[in-house]
Structures are given as C-alpha cells and as structure tokens.
Amino acid sequence: MSSAEIIRRCEALYEDLDFTAAREWKAAEPGRKVIGFMPIYVPREIIHAAGMLPLGIFGGGDQLEVIHGDAYYQSYICRIPRSTIELAITKRLDFVDGMLFPSICDVIRNLSGIFKMMFPEMYVRYFDVPQNYRDEIGGAYYVEELHELKRGLEALGGREITDEALRRSIALYNENRRLVRELYDLRAAEPWRVPTYEAYLLLRAGMVLPVEEHSEMLRAYMAAVREEERPMRDNVRIVLNGSFCEQPPLGLIKSIEMAGCYVVDDDYILVTRWLREDVPVEGDPIENLARAFLHHSVDTAAKYTEREEDKGRYLLEQIRRRGAEGVIFAAPSFCDPALLERPMLADRLKEHGVPYISFKYAENSGQMQPIREQAGTFADSIKLWGDTGS
Amino acid sequence: MSSDTTRIDGKPEVVKEPSMLKQKEMIARNYEALTSAPETGRKVVSTFVPGNLNELVMCFDMLNNLPEINAIQNGLRKKSGAMIMDAEKRGHSEDVCTYVKADIGMMGKGNIAPNGKPLPPPDLLLLSYTGCFTFMKWFELLRHEYKCPTVMLHIPYQGDGRITPEMVKYVVKQLREEVIPAMEKVSGVKFDIDRLREYLRESAKAEDNLVWVLESAKNRPSPIDAYFGGVYYIGPIFTAFRGTKDATEYYEMLRGEIEERLRKGQHPITPEGEMEEERYRLVVEGPPNWTNFREFWKIFYEEGAVVVASTYTKVGGVYDLGFRHDPDKPLESLAEYCLGCYTNRNLPQRVDMLVQYIEEYQADGLLINSIKSCNSFSAGQLMMMREVEKRTGKPAAFIETDLVDPRYFSYANVKNRLESYFQMIDQKRRAAGAAA
Numbered sequence: 001m002s003s004a005e006i007i008r009r010c011e012a013l014y015e016d017l018d019f020t021a022a023r024e025w026k027a028a029e030p031g032r033k034v035i036g037f038m039p040i041y042v043p044r045e046i047i048h049a050a051g052m053l054p055l056g057i058f059g060g061g062d063q064l065e066v067i068h069g070d071a072y073y074q075s076y077i078c079r080i081p082r083s084t085i086e087l088a089i090t091k092r093l094d095f096v097d098g099m100l101f102p103s104i105c106d107v108i109r110n111l112s113g114i115f116k117m118m119f120p121e122m123y124v125r126y127f128d129v130p131q132n133y134r135d136e137i138g139g140a141y142y143v144e145e146l147h148e149l150k151r152g153l154e155a156l157g158g159r160e161i162t163d164e165a166l167r168r169s170i171a172l173y174n175e176n177r178r179l180v181r182e183l184y185d186l187r188a189a190e191p192w193r194v195p196t197y198e199a200y201l202l203l204r205a206g207m208v209l210p211v212e213e214h215s216e217m218l219r220a221y222m223a224a225v226r227e228e229e230r231p232m233r234d235n236v237r238i239v240l241n242g243s244f245c246e247q248p249p250l251g252l253i254k255s256i257e258m259a260g261c262y263v264v265d266d267d268y269i270l271v272t273r274w275l276r277e278d279v280p281v282e283g284d285p286i287e288n289l290a291r292a293f294l295h296h297s298v299d300t301a302a303k304y305t306e307r308e309e310d311k312g313r314y315l316l317e318q319i320r321r322r323g324a325e326g327v328i329f330a331a332p333s334f335c336d337p338a339l340l341e342r343p344m345l346a347d348r349l350k351e352h353g354v355p356y357i358s359f360k361y362a363e364n365s366g367q368m369q370p371i372r373e374q375a376g377t378f379a380d381s382i383k384l385w386g387d388t389g390s
Numbered sequence: 391m392s393s394d395t396t397r398i399d400g401k402p403e404v405v406k407e408p409s410m411l412k413q414k415e416m417i418a419r420n421y422e423a424l425t426s427a428p429e430t431g432r433k434v435v436s437t438f439v440p441g442n443l444n445e446l447v448m449c450f451d452m453l454n455n456l457p458e459i460n461a462i463q464n465g466l467r468k469k470s471g472a473m474i475m476d477a478e479k480r481g482h483s484e485d486v487c488t489y490v491k492a493d494i495g496m497m498g499k500g501n502i503a504p505n506g507k508p509l510p511p512p513d514l515l516l517l518s519y520t521g522c523f524t525f526m527k528w529f530e531l532l533r534h535e536y537k538c539p540t541v542m543l544h545i546p547y548q549g550d551g552r553i554t555p556e557m558v559k560y561v562v563k564q565l566r567e568e569v570i571p572a573m574e575k576v577s578g579v580k581f582d583i584d585r586l587r588e589y590l591r592e593s594a595k596a597e598d599n600l601v602w603v604l605e606s607a608k609n610r611p612s613p614i615d616a617y618f619g620g621v622y623y624i625g626p627i628f629t630a631f632r633g634t635k636d637a638t639e640y641y642e643m644l645r646g647e648i649e650e651r652l653r654k655g656q657h658p659i660t661p662e663g664e665m666e667e668e669r670y671r672l673v674v675e676g677p678p679n680w681t682n683f684r685e686f687w688k689i690f691y692e693e694g695a696v697v698v699a700s701t702y703t704k705v706g707g708v709y710d711l712g713f714r715h716d717p718d719k720p721l722e723s724l725a726e727y728c729l730g731c732y733t734n735r736n737l738p739q740r741v742d743m744l745v746q747y748i749e750e751y752q753a754d755g756l757l758i759n760s761i762k763s764c765n766s767f768s769a770g771q772l773m774m775m776r777e778v779e780k781r782t783g784k785p786a787a788f789i790e791t792d793l794v795d796p797r798y799f800s801y802a803n804v805k806n807r808l809e810s811y812f813q814m815i816d817q818k819r820r821a822a823g824a825a826a
Binding site: 071072073074075076077081101103104105106107109110111112113114116117118125126127128130131132134136137138140141144145301302304305306308311333334335336337339340341342343344346347360 | 485790
C-alpha cells in the first residue's frame with residue numbers, strides 16, 4: 001500500500017465525526033464497549049485489557065458547526081468543550097459507553113461534571129493524576145486511582161481485568177509507542193519524507209482504531225515512505241509547543257510547513273508519546289503503569305514542574321535532540337495552561353538564544369494567511385540571521 | 391453597641407459597626423507585619439485562599455501573604471487595570487487569569503501593599519491550592535521570578551462528588567513528608583502538633599459563628615447580604631486569621647451585631663446605609679467583580695435585591711454543610727478542609743448546593759456572575775443554570791464580568807440584564823399569584 005493510500009484512509013477517519021470505524025468495531029461482536037477519552041493522557045492499556053476500545057475524542061475540528069455547545073459554555077472559553085458537547089448532543093457519541101476526562105485544566109475538569117449531569121447512564125470519570133512524583137506519595141495515590149479505574153471498567157464490562165490481560169495490553173502499547181517514536185525519529189531525520197500533517201493524521205487514526213491495527217498502519221506507512229521519492233525543501237527545523245489539548249485545524253498544521261518550517265518535534269496527540277520508555281511487562285502491571293507515569297512521562301503545561309531549574313528542560317532537550325533551529329508556540333485561545341506556561345518557556349529560550357514566535361488558534365480557525373506569513377517570516381529570519389546557540 | 395460614622399469617596403455617610411472596625415484594624419496590622427518582616431526577621435509564606443493552611447503557617451511563626459487578596463485590594467483601589475496591562479506588555483496573554491497578571495504587574499511596580507510599603511519577597515511559596523489548576527502555574531511563574539523555595543500540596547479534585555479515604559491519605563502524606571519539613575527548614579521552627587491542635591480548636595469556634603451569621607439570611611427580612619456583605623464576613627476566616635483569637639472575637643462580635651439586627655427586624659447595611667426594603671431574595675453563584683464592586687452592589691440594593699446565599703463565600707471552606715476543623719485529627723482535618731472547598735466539588739455537587747440554597751433560603755431565583763478569567767468557577771455555569779432552573783422552577787440569570795480587569799465590566803450591560811431579571815421575577819410572581 002502506498003503512503004498516499006494510507007494517508008487517505010487516515011484522512012477519512014479524521015473527517016468522520018460519526019466515528020464509523022469505532023461503531024463498526026463495537027458492532028462486530030456483541031458485548032463490546034467503547035470508552036471515549038479527551039486529550040492528553042489516559043492509560044489506554046487498562047481499557048484495552050478490559051476488551052474495550054479506547055476512543056480519543058479531540059473535539060469537533062473545523063467541520064463541525066457548534067450550535068448547541070454554546071449554550072453550555074460562556075464566551076471567554078476555548079472551543080474544544082463546546083464542540084465535544086456538540087458531538088454528544090448530536091448523538092455522534094451515542095455508542096460510547098464511558099468517557100474519561102483527564103486532568104488537563106479547569107475547563108476539562110468541569111466538562112466531566114457536565115457529562116455526568118447530561119448522561120447519567122454513562123460511565124463518566126474524571127481521571128485525576130498526581131502532581132507529586134514520589135513513588136510512596138503520589139505513586140501510592142495514583143496506583144489507587146488506576147485500581148479505581150480498573151474496578152469501574154470491570155463493573156461496566158462485567159468481567160475481571162486480569163494481570164495477564166494487562167501485561168498483553170502493555171506489550172501491545174509498548175510496540176505502538178516504539179513505532180510512534182520511530183515515526184518521529186524518521187521525521188526528525190528526514191522531515192521531507194514525513195510531512196507533519198501526515199504524521200499527525202497517522203496519530204489521529206490511532207485514536208479511533210484498535211492498537212493492533214494502528215501499529216500495522218504505522219509499519220506500512222514507514223515502509224512505504226522509505227521507498228518513495230519526496231522532494232527536500234529548504235525549510236528551517238522547528239519544535240512546536242502548546243497544542244497538547246485542543247488541536248489546530250489540519251490547514252494550520254499544513255500551513256506551517258508550507259511557510260518554510262519543518263516541524264521536527266511537537267506536542268500533538270501526546271497520549272501516544274506520553275510514556276517515553278517501555279512499560280515493563282514483568283511484575284505488577286498497575287504498579288508498572290504508575291511508575292512509568294511518574295518517572296517517564298513527557299513534560300507539558302498540565303503538569304507541575306517541581307524544580308525551577310527543570311522548567312523548559314524538556315523543550316530544550318527536544319530542540320537539542322532534534323537539531324531544531326527555533327520554536328513555534330501555538331496555543332488555543334483561552335488555554336490557561338499553555339498560555340501561562342509560555343512566558344516561562346520563552347525566558348528559557350531567550351537564555352539559550354533560541355528564536356521563537358507565538359500565535360493562538362482555535363480548532364475552527366479559518367484564516368491561515370496571517371499564520372503562514374508569520375511562520376514564513378520566522379523561517380526567513382532564521383535562514384538569514386539564525387544562530388540558535390543551543 | 392456603639393457605631394462609627396465615616397465618609398467614603400464623598401458618598402453619603404456610612405455606618406461602620408464595631409466588627410467592621412475590628413476587621414479593618416486586623417487587616418492593617420497584618421499588612422504592617424508583612425511589610426515589616428525584613429526588620430522583624432519573620433518569614434513570609436505566600437499561599438492561596440482556597441485550601442490555605444493558615445493554622446499550619448502559624449505553627450512556624452510565619453506570616454501569610456495571599457496574592458489573590460492583593461489582587462482584590464488593587465482591584466478595589468482601581469489599580470489592577472494598569473498592572474494587568476503591564477503584565478501583558480511583558481508577554482502574558484490577554485486570555486489568562488487576571489489575578490495572575492495583576493499579581494505579576496504588582497511585582498513590576500514594587501509590590502506595594504495597601505499601607506504604602508513594599509511587601510517583601512516570599513521566603514516560601516506554599517502551593518496549597520484547591521479547585522483551580524491555574525494556581526499551579528501561577529506559583530511556577532512566581533517561583534520563576536523570585537527563585538525562592540516552593541512546596542506543593544496537590545489536592546485531588548472531587549470528580550465523583552466524594553472525598554475518598556485515599557485522597558485524605560494522599561494529602562496527609564504530602565503534609566507530613568513534604569509540606570511540614572519544608573516549613574521547618576525555611577522557618578527554623580520545629581513542628582509541634584499540639585500547637586496546631588490549639589489553632590484548629592480556635593478555628594472551629596469562629597467557624598460556628600460564621601455559619602450562624604450566614605444562615606441568618608434565612609430570616610425575612612434578611613439582616614445580611616450574603617454576597618456583597620458576605621465578602622467582608624469571610625475576610626478573616628478565609629485569610630491570615632483563621633485559628634487566631636482575633637478571628638474568634640471578630641465572629642463573636644459580628645454574631646452579636648447580627649443578633650441585634652434580627653431583633654430589630656433590620657435589613658442589611660450597604661455602603662449607603664441600611665437597605666430599606668427587601669423586594670428580591672437571590673442566590674448568587676460566582677465571584678464578584680472587584681474593580682466596580684460598589685457600582686455593582688448598588689444595582690442590587692437600589693432595586694431592593696438582597697443576596698441571601700452565595701457560593702463565593704464557600705470558596706475558602708464550606709462550613710455550612712458541616713465541616714469544622716478538628717483538633718482531634720489535625721492533619722486529616724486540614725486535608726478534608728482542602729478537599730472540601732467549593733470549587734473542588736464537582737458540578738453536580740455545586741448544583742445540589744445551589745438548589746438547596748434556593749429552597750432553604752426561600753430565594754426568588756439564581757444569578758450567575760460568570761467571570762471571564764476564572765475557568766474554575768465559570769466553565770459549565772450555563773449548564774448549572776439550566777439544571778437549577780429545571781429543578782427549582784425559579785428563574786435564573788447570567789451576566790459576565792471579570793475579577794480585576796476593568797476592561798470586562800460593562801455597567802450598562804450588567805444593569806440592563808439585572809433590571810430585566812428583576813422584571814422576570816415580578817412576572818413569575820404575578821403568574822404564580824394568578825394561578826393561586
């Protein structure tokens with residue numbers, strides 16, 4: 001299969017706001033259940049081990065007209081909760097048996113309460129994570145949270161989630177994470193071979209497909225692009241930061257590269273890269289998932305940085321490891337975590353002489369020209385005067 | 391009971407009751423203690439109102455500085471607008487919490503306290519927060535500026551509407567193994583749990599009287615305004631005084647004054663004297679607007695609208711639902727306090743509270759003041775409004791303002807909306823009368 005065919009399939013999945021693939025998966029066998037989750041991280045392994053499909057709900061994008069959603073959220077607020085409610089009210093999520101709301105911000109937290117009130121029959125859970133990263137403190141609490149989730153899914157599915165099943169699921173997700181890392185490595189090494197919008201669509205496909213199928217897709221895509229000739233452009237290499245929750249429209253993702261910037265690392269769809277190392281398959285699987293979260297998860301604005309000297313370290317590491325020449329801060333409007341984090345990260349970049357630009361978007365932003373011009377000017381300035389000094 | 395008469399901003403004379411004067415003196419004394427810390431050598435802890443550990447802070451002879459309160463003070467004094475713009479010029483987004491920007495802007499202007507003297511930089515940032523994610527980033531930003539020690543107390547959210555034993559255990563463990571050692575290190579004072587018990591015992595006394603005061607609004611006419619007046623009543627207990635004898639005395643004095651008002655059948659005191667008539671009884675959800683506080687309040691009392699219960703007065707602790715600090719289980723009690731603050735409760739719990747208030751306080755309806763820059767309070771309030779209307783059959787209204795950014799307070803819009811709302815209540819009453 002050619003990479004174009006694979007990407008066409010991903011695009012169809014991305015555009016399908018009725019989640020037909022997940023509906024078909026559910027209908028294929030009686031008793032199957034689907035658990036929706038919002039960005040940025042939930043332990044999909046536990047859902048998978050329950051025999052259920054974890055389904056990433058990343059808002060409504062730019063194809064969904066929000067009509068009802070505005071009646072639930074006031075004006076000064078990001079768009080993803082509105083479009084998520086719109087998806088639910090228009091019955092696009094009527095096949096979903098449960099929804100998980102990870103600990104991202106106050107908006108998503110409160111959205112969990114709205115779902116509880118709107119859909120009292122649904123399994124709705126705010127998935128809290130520790131902001132304390134010591135095994136005996138935050139770890140102990142998190143292990144209990146994971147057990148609570150496990151118990152909830154067992155009750156919903158009417159069957160026990162065995163350690164053996166969890167280990168199998170961990171192994172499958174380890175493989176999937178390795179493939180995603182490989183995709184990101186390939187893009188960083190030869191960004192002309194893996195355009196970012198293709199990498200992005202591949203990750204989005206992973207939010208609606210079973211993990212086994214998604215891993216196959218990643219393998220097939222990488223095999224295909226390694227064989228194909230693709231033109232190399234004179235683009236600058238940038239890291240994109242701030243887009244971990246509400247996603248930009250595909251047009252914006254494309255525009256950045258078209259403006260002369262190769263994205264060599266980003267924070268799109270973090271759930272696929274949240275754990276930076278394999279989760280051990282030996283031993284207590286829940287403890288293993290907890291430790292991986294505490295010690296090997298990515299750094300993002302939704303997490304507390306314990307030590308001042310670690311602020312921005314992850315971003316600087318991305319820049320160094322990927323050979324980036326600059327940073328684009330792209331955050332959704334009204335996104336408190338990303339926008340509050342930005343000045344601190346910007347200061348770190350200044351200290352290290354890394355150029356950056358900032359802009360905001362919404363998932364339904366339509367005007368790409370200003371962003372393209374800004375990104376283009378940024379790329380030109382790096383080419384003409386660039387010296388990252390990092 | 392004696393009273394004092396004062397003129398404020400050239401407005402009509404205001405009666406100041408002894409409790410008001412006492413509170414004023416307490417706040418002034420606290421700011422004096424804070425600004426003179428460099429001379430006295432006392433250590434300063436910056437922390438937040440919801441989930442504050444004032445009793446614990448006092449165990450280490452430290453002083454408690456609250457950035458939200460500073461932002462409110464600057465808002466009330468019309469200084470926050472310029473501070474917010476300064477923070478925005480320094481790269482902070484126009485979209486984010488205006489308390490944060492007012493605080494950062496205040497720093498840029500020398501951190502001048504209301505007594506005209508500079509506040510010292512904190513010796514410790516105690517990131518004890520509840521119900522607001524933004525607080526976490528706020529203190530990261532302050533640490534970024536001050537480069538001072540920071541200790542975090544993570545409070546899990548009541549996503550399922552309950553406090554589990556695991557949550558309490560987690561918070562207590564953090565107190566024992568992270569917070570207390572950090573405070574011992576910064577202050578040089580060894581932790582004494584009996585001292586903490588004493589403070590907690592004192593807190594509970596004040597809490598009993600605060601609840602009595604807030605519940606006095608169940609009477610007709612209500613002797614208090616539980617929102618505009620309420621923000622003064624919660625002042626000492628939500629800030630640097632919970633656990634002190636001063637707070638206990640303040641609440642005893644306040645209760646005495648309200649008892650007297652009740653005996654006389656009096657209405658609430660407003661900045662322009664006593665309200666004359668109680669025409670509307672409202673429950674209010676959401677914080678007030680601080681930059682135009684007086685104008686905002688005036689729209690209410692001119693129409694005879696009294697707020698009989700509010701959720702904002704529960705942001706630093708929900709005592710009327712039964713919680714009391716407990717000297718017999720000191721650390722667990724602090725944990726339960728933090729976990730139980732209003733915005734740490736999930737939306738269905740918040741709706742239950744509003745419905746309960748409307749029924750118990752015989753309110754005519756619900757008003758939501760949705761705050762532009764406070765997602766913790768505001769995200770989802772439209773849904774809450776619909777639920778409350780559905781369950782009580784009482785009319786609700788929704789207005790949008792901001793905490794301390796004057797750019798987001800439109801007097802004409804707010805007044806129009808409120809006037810329409812009062813008309814709606816009148817219509818409902820007429821309809822109910824006709825049906826009867």
